[in-house]
Amino acid sequence: MGKRRYKHSEKKVGASPGSLIYVGQEIDHKTNIRRIEYNEANYTVETVKRLATCSKPVETSPLISWLDIDGIHEPAVVERIGQQYHLHPLLLEDVMNSQQKPKVEEYDGAYLFATMKMLHFNVKTQELESEHLSFVMGKNYLISFQEERKSDIFQPVLDRIQASAGKTRRNGPDYLLYALMDLVVDHYFVVLDNIGEKLEILENSIIEQVAGQQTLTRMYTLKRELTLMRKLVWPVREMINRMVLEESDLIKPATMPFLRDLYDHVVQVLDSIDSYRELATSLLDVYLSTLSNRMNSVMKTLTIFSAIFMPLTFIVGVYGMNFDNMPELHTRNGYFVVLGVMAVSTVLMVIYFRRRRWF
Amino acid sequence: MGKRRYKHSEKKVGASPGSLIYVGQEIDHKTNIRRIEYNEANYTVETVKRLATCSKPVETSPLISWLDIDGIHEPAVVERIGQQYHLHPLLLEDVMNSQQKPKVEEYDGAYLFATMKMLHFNVKTQELESEHLSFVMGKNYLISFQEERKSDIFQPVLDRIQASAGKTRRNGPDYLLYALMDLVVDHYFVVLDNIGEKLEILENSIIEQVAGQQTLTRMYTLKRELTLMRKLVWPVREMINRMVLEESDLIKPATMPFLRDLYDHVVQVLDSIDSYRELATSLLDVYLSTLSNRMNSVMKTLTIFSAIFMPLTFIVGVYGMNFDNMPELHTRNGYFVVLGVMAVSTVLMVIYFRRRRWF
C-alpha cells in the first residue's frame, strides 16, 4: 500500500504511444456495461451483455445514449469500444491509465474527451483514494468509464433521470456530462469536510497541549494527502475553464452558466485546500514552539532543584569531613547554625528564582 | 462552534443543480422584507407583508425600487421572489448557500448578480464572523439578501436616502449597489483595525518577553482568521475588477470612478492582510528565538552551578572518607587549607565564566 503511494507508471518504457496497457490497481471482476437511453419523453436502462451491440448511435437518433462502463482494465473491451465509436488511440490509452492527470480535449469537433478523478477520504487510514474517470461526449451520446464501481457514484444522476422529466432529461449530453462532473466535484467537498474534521482534532490537541508524536505523524499524513489532492484537483480547474472559454459546438450555450458555476466550485475547493495546508503549517510551528516552551519549563525545574540542593549538599559535605582540627564541630550549636544557614540560603534561592519568574 | 469552522457544504451530494437548499447556521426567526422606493423627488419605505406584492417593477417606472430581504433560509420565499423577478435557478441556489464565495455575474444583460460577505471580528473569541450577502440589480430595481440582520448593516445608506436628495437619490440602482458594497468594504477596515490592535498587543508581549503559551495560541488563531479573511476578500477584488472592465449597460459611466475607488480600497485591504500575516510569521520567529535565548540562559545558570559545586562536593567527599591512613586529616591546618583551596577554585571558576560572558 505504501509502495503504491509514489508509483507513477508501470507502463513499459519504450511501448509504442497509444498502446493499450492498463495502469492501476489489480482488479478481479469483469467489466460491467449498462446503457441508458433517454429524451424528455422516454428512458430505458439496460445491461449490455455483448460488446457488439455497443455501437455509436446514428446522428439522427432522437434519444441521448449514455454508455456507462464500469472497469477499464480489459484492453480488449476498451479497444472494441474505441473501434465502434471511432476514438483516437491516445484517448483510449488515457482511459486505461489511472495515473493520467485530469484534462479535456476535443477531437476535430467530433467528440470531446474529459478525464478526472473521483476522490474518497479513507477516514481510518487518513489516506486519499482516487478513482479514474473518463468521459467521451459526442453529439448525442456520452460514454463514461469508471475504474471500479465502488459506491455506484453515478447513481444519483441516474435516479434523477428515472425520477422525472427534469433538467437532465430535457437537456443534451453536455448537460449530462456537467451533471456527472458536478457530482464528482460535490464529493471533493465531502473529502474537504473529512480532512477539515481531522485538522480540527489536531488543532485542538495542539492548543490544549496534549499533542504527542502521533499528532505529528497525523499532521504529516494530512499535509501529504492535501498535497496529493491539490495535484489531482488543480488540473480540473483549467479543464473546466477551457470548456467554458473554447466555445465548442458540442456544448450548448444554455449549459455554460452551469459550467461556470462548476468552475467556481472547483476554485473554492482549491482555495480551501490551500488554506488547510497553510493552517497545517502554522499548526506545526505552534507545536514546535509549544515543545520549546515545555522544554524551557522542564529545564527550569531542573535548574531550580540543582541550584538549591547543590550548595546544600556541599555544605553538609564540608561538615562530614574527618579532619582532626575542625573547631565548628565541637561548638554547642554548630549543627543548628548550619541548619539555619541552609534554610536561609534556600529561601534566598527561592526568592531569586521567583523574581526571575521561573516559577 | 469549532465544528462549524471547517465545514463546507451540507448540501446533499447528488442533489440536482439549482435545488434550493439553505446552507448555513440555523436561524429561527422569519424572513423580513422591506421595500424602499425613491427618486430625486420622493421616497417611500414600507414593510412587505405579502410576498405576492413583491413583483418586478415595470420598466417605465420613474422610481427606483430597493427590495431588502433579511433572511435567506426559507426556500419558499426565495423561490417565490425568483419567480416574480424571473431569476435563474443557479442564482437562487447561490443566494441560499452561505458557503458561496464572492462573485459577480450578468445574466443576458437583464440583471446583474453579485454576492459577497459582510465581516465582523468577534473581539472576545478572536473569531471572524461572516454574513452572506447577495444583490440582484436590474434596470430600475435592486434586491438585497442578508443572511441575518445582526446590526442592520444597510441602515447608513437608508439614512442617507431619507436625509436628503443627495448623490444616492440622484443616481440609479448601480450607485445604490456601489453604496451598499462600499459599506461592506468599509467594515473590512474596521475588522482590520480590530485584528491590528490584537496583533499589536501580541507584538508588545513578545518584545517585552512576557509571552507564554497563550500568546502562541492567540497568534495562531489570529493567523487562521487572517487566512480566512483573505479567502473571503480576495474574490471581491476580482469581482469589482470585472464590474469595472466588462462595460455592462446596467452600470452607468458616472458610477465607474466610484467602483474604481472601491477597487482601490479592496486592494488596500488585501495588502494589509498580507502585511499582517507576514508580521505574524515574523513575530513567531522572534518568539522562537526568544525561547532559545531564554533556554540558553537557563542552561548557563545550571552549568555554572554544576561547574562550581560538583568539584567542591567531590573535594569535601575526599576528606569524608574513612581510611585509616589519610595523613592530611591529622595536620593542624588541613581543614583550613582545604577551605582555602575551595575558595580559590570557586573564584577561578567565576572568573572563567565571566570571561566567556556567561553572566
Add this chain to the structure above:
Amino acid sequence: MGKRRYKHSEKKVGASPGSLIYVGQEIDHKTNIRRIEYNEANYTVETVKRLATCSKPVETSPLISWLDIDGIHEPAVVERIGQQYHLHPLLLEDVMNSQQKPKVEEYDGAYLFATMKMLHFNVKTQELESEHLSFVMGKNYLISFQEERKSDIFQPVLDRIQASAGKTRRNGPDYLLYALMDLVVDHYFVVLDNIGEKLEILENSIIEQVAGQQTLTRMYTLKRELTLMRKLVWPVREMINRMVLEESDLIKPATMPFLRDLYDHVVQVLDSIDSYRELATSLLDVYLSTLSNRMNSVMKTLTIFSAIFMPLTFIVGVYGMNFDNMPELHTRNGYFVVLGVMAVSTVLMVIYFRRRRWF
C-alpha cells in the same frame, strides 16, 4: 504611537462616498499656500492669503502656475480649491485621506491626479514616517498638496526654478510633476541607505556573536518597516508605469524618457527592499543556528563536568560509609590507591571527550 501603527481608517463607516473628512495625525497649524508662476523668461513666488484668489488659470495664460498647498486637514480649504479648479469629490476625499495608497488617475483628459508618499526613516525609533502627497496637473497648472511641511521637501525644485532658466523652466507642468516625483523617489534611496546601515550593524553583531535579545527586536522592527515600505512603494511602480503606457495628452513625449528613468529607479528601490527582507530572514536563521550552537557548547560543558565528577563523588562516597567491615579502609595505601584510581579515571574521561571533539 504604537496605536497608530496598525490603524487604517477613522473615516466614519457609512459616510457618503466623497465626504471630505481628514484622516491622519492631528495637526495644529493652519494651511499655508504659495503660488509659483513661471515660464522660460520670468517667474514669481507669492504666499496666498485669500483662497478666493486661487482660481484656475485661463487656458491661454503663457505662464505655468504651481499652487503648493501645505496642509490637508482643513476640509473648507480643500473643498474651496476643489470648487475653483472643478475637481471630482472622490479626488478631494483622496487628498485628505492620508491612508490612501499611491495611484494615478486621469479625469476626462482635463486633469491628472497622482498621489504618493514621502518617506523618512526615523533613525532613533527605527520607524518609517510617511507623508501624504497629492498632485493635480492640468494643461498649464499643477497643484501639490502636502500633509505637513516638515522639511520643505519641494524646496530643491523651487531653487532650480529660481536659479536659472533650466530644464524645469523650459518645460511644462508635466516636467514639474516629474521633478517633484523624482525628488520623492530620491528620498526613498536615502531611506534605503538608512535601513541598510542598520541592517549592516545587525549583521555584524550576529556574525561576531555579540547579538542578544535586543538585536532580535531590532531585526523584527526593521523587517516590519521594510514590509511597510514595500506596501507604500509597490503601487508607485504601477502608477508610473501607467503614466508611461497610457499616452495622455497632458504628458508631452519629451517627458517620457524622464518618466521611464523614474520607473527604473522605483523598480530598483523595490528590488533593494526585497533583497533586504531576504537578508533579514537569512540573518535570523543564522542567529537561530548560532543559539543552537552555543547551547550545544553549554551542554557539553555541563556534561563533561557531570561525567567527570559524578563517578568521583560516588567513589569517595563509598569509602565514607561507616560499615564495620570494610577491609580496604585498613590497608596502608588504600587512600592513595583510591586517589590514583580517581586520577586515572579522570584522565580517561578527558581523553574520551577529546576524541569525540567535545572540547
Add this chain to the structure above:
Amino acid sequence: MGKRRYKHSEKKVGASPGSLIYVGQEIDHKTNIRRIEYNEANYTVETVKRLATCSKPVETSPLISWLDIDGIHEPAVVERIGQQYHLHPLLLEDVMNSQQKPKVEEYDGAYLFATMKMLHFNVKTQELESEHLSFVMGKNYLISFQEERKSDIFQPVLDRIQASAGKTRRNGPDYLLYALMDLVVDHYFVVLDNIGEKLEILENSIIEQVAGQQTLTRMYTLKRELTLMRKLVWPVREMINRMVLEESDLIKPATMPFLRDLYDHVVQVLDSIDSYRELATSLLDVYLSTLSNRMNSVMKTLTIFSAIFMPLTFIVGVYGMNFDNMPELHTRNGYFVVLGVMAVSTVLMVIYFRRRRWF
C-alpha cells in the same frame, strides 16, 4: 565526482561564439554512427564508417533517413556533419555543450533543432545522471546526437521500426522525433519512481522514529537531486509547448495530438517533482519536531532523577555530618525515621511528576 556537481562550463571565456569545444565528462571511445533509412515499405540499418557518406538526403528521396550519432566529443566529426547538412555553427556548439539546457529552435523553416537530457537515477549514489541529447530534424531526415551510448536508449524505437510497418514507419521524421522524445520522457517517470521509493523509505524511517544523521543526509541529497531534475525538466515543458504552438511546416498536424500528450506527461513529471520536494520539506519538519520531542523526554528523565535524588542525597548528607551535638543521631529510631521520610518524599515526587504527565 563531487567537483563535477556544481561545474558549469569549461569553455574558455572569450572564445569566439560558435567555436566547437566539447564540454562534458571525458570519453575515451570513438564516435559511432549508424544510419537507419525507412518508409512504410522498407527499412535498412547500416553502420557508417566514413563521414563523407553522411550527406543530407535529397529532398525527393522517398525514404526517411535517421542518422544516429553516438558521441559528441570529437569536434572534427560534429563539424563535418554540420557542413554536410548546412547547420548553423551555434547549433553545433550547443550539440557539443553538455551543459546546454533543453530548448527548441527552428532555423529558417529549413530544419528544427531540439536538445534535452536523458536522465538516470543512480540508486547507489542517490545521484541523478544526465546524458545530453540533440536532434536536428529536416523535411525527410533526423539526426540524433547522444553524449554516450550507455544503455542504447533509442533501441526500443529502432525495434518498433524493424518489427512492423507500424505508426513510426507510416509517419515522417516529426513522428520519429516525437517517439524519441517520448522515450526520454518515459524515463523521467522511471527516475521519479526511483526517487519516490527512496522518499518512502525515508518517510517510514522518520515516522517509525528510527531516523538518524544518515537519514538527514539522504534527505538532503534527494532534495538536491530533485532540484537538479526540476532544472533539467522545466525547460522541456516550454520546449514542447513551443513545438505545439508555433505551427511549423516541419511538424504535421497529425503529430500534434501526440505532442500535446507528451506535453501533458512533462507537466505531470513537474507536478510530481514539486510534490516530492514539498513532501521532503514537510518530512524534515516532522523530523525536527521528533528530535525536539525526544529531547523533551530525555530532559524529563534527567529532571525526574535529579529532583528525586538531589533532596535525598542532601538529607543523608545532613546525618553524615560530624558535629558533636546532633541529638537526632542518638535517638533510637532516628535512622528509620529518616528512611521513612525519604521514602515518603520520593513517593510525593513521583506523584507530582505523574500529575504533570512527565512519564
Add this chain to the structure above:
Amino acid sequence: MGKRRYKHSEKKVGASPGSLIYVGQEIDHKTNIRRIEYNEANYTVETVKRLATCSKPVETSPLISWLDIDGIHEPAVVERIGQQYHLHPLLLEDVMNSQQKPKVEEYDGAYLFATMKMLHFNVKTQELESEHLSFVMGKNYLISFQEERKSDIFQPVLDRIQASAGKTRRNGPDYLLYALMDLVVDHYFVVLDNIGEKLEILENSIIEQVAGQQTLTRMYTLKRELTLMRKLVWPVREMINRMVLEESDLIKPATMPFLRDLYDHVVQVLDSIDSYRELATSLLDVYLSTLSNRMNSVMKTLTIFSAIFMPLTFIVGVYGMNFDNMPELHTRNGYFVVLGVMAVSTVLMVIYFRRRRWF
C-alpha cells in the same frame, strides 16, 4: 568595505535630473581612451590623447569605429563625448552612476544604449565585485564605458579582431556589442563556478559533521552574494529579451540567433543562482537538524551518567550517616551486599537505556 555593501546613492538629493555626478568607488587614475577601427579588410588601434578627436564617424564611413573608454569618473570627459556624439543627458547620467541597474534603451532609432555589470567573485573575501559597463551603439560605431580596467576584460574580443578577418570583422557594431556582452555573460559562469565550489566545501563540511560557527557565517555570506548576483543579473535577462523582441533597425537579423543564444545563457545563469540559493537553504536546515541531533546525544550522555550515579551516590550516602542505631553497619557482609546491590542496579540501568536505544 562593509559600509559600501548597502549603499545606494551618493547622488545629491534634489540635483537636477541628468546632472553628471559620478557615483561609485573613488578612482585615482585618469581616463584612458582607445579607438579601434576595422572592417573585413583592415583594422587600426590607437590611444586617444585629445578628446577633440573623438567625434562621431560620418555615416558613410566604411569602417566600424569602437571607442573604448576606461574610466567613468570624470564628468568633463563623459560630457564632452556626449556632446560630440549627441547623446541624451539621462544616458550620460546612467553611464556615470555605477548603481544603475542593467537596462537597454533606444533613442529615436539613432542609437541604442545598454548597460550591465561585469562580475568577479573575490574568492578570498567571498564577496562579489561588480564593474559598471555601458555601451552606446550607432549605425557604424560603438562606445564602451568601463568603470575601471581591472583585467582588461575586452581584450579577448580585441584579440579576435586583430587575429583574423573572422566573424567579428565581417559583421557590424551590433555583432561587436553582442560579442562584448557574451564575454560578460561568460564571466557570470566563472563566478557561478567559484560560488559552486565554495558551496560544495560547505556541503561536505556539514554532511561530514565538521561544520561550526564559521561554516554558518560563510553560508550566510554566500547566500547574500547570491542574492546580490540575482539582483544584478535578473534585469540582464529582460534587457536581452527586449533586444530580441523590439526589432530595432540597429540590430541586423543575422545577429538575432546570437542574441537568442545569449538570452539562453543568461536564463541558465539565473536558474543556477536559484538552485544554489535553494541548496544553501536546504543545507542550513540540515545543519540545524544536525545540531539538534548532536544536542540529543549530549543530553543522553548526561542523563545516563546522572541516572546511574545519582542513585549510587545516594546509597553510599545512606551508609555514611552517623546514626547510633544502624543495624546494617554492623553485619558482617553489609558492605559487600551494598556493593553488590549497586552493581546490579547499574547493570539494570544500562540495560534499560540500551533498550530505549540511548546508546
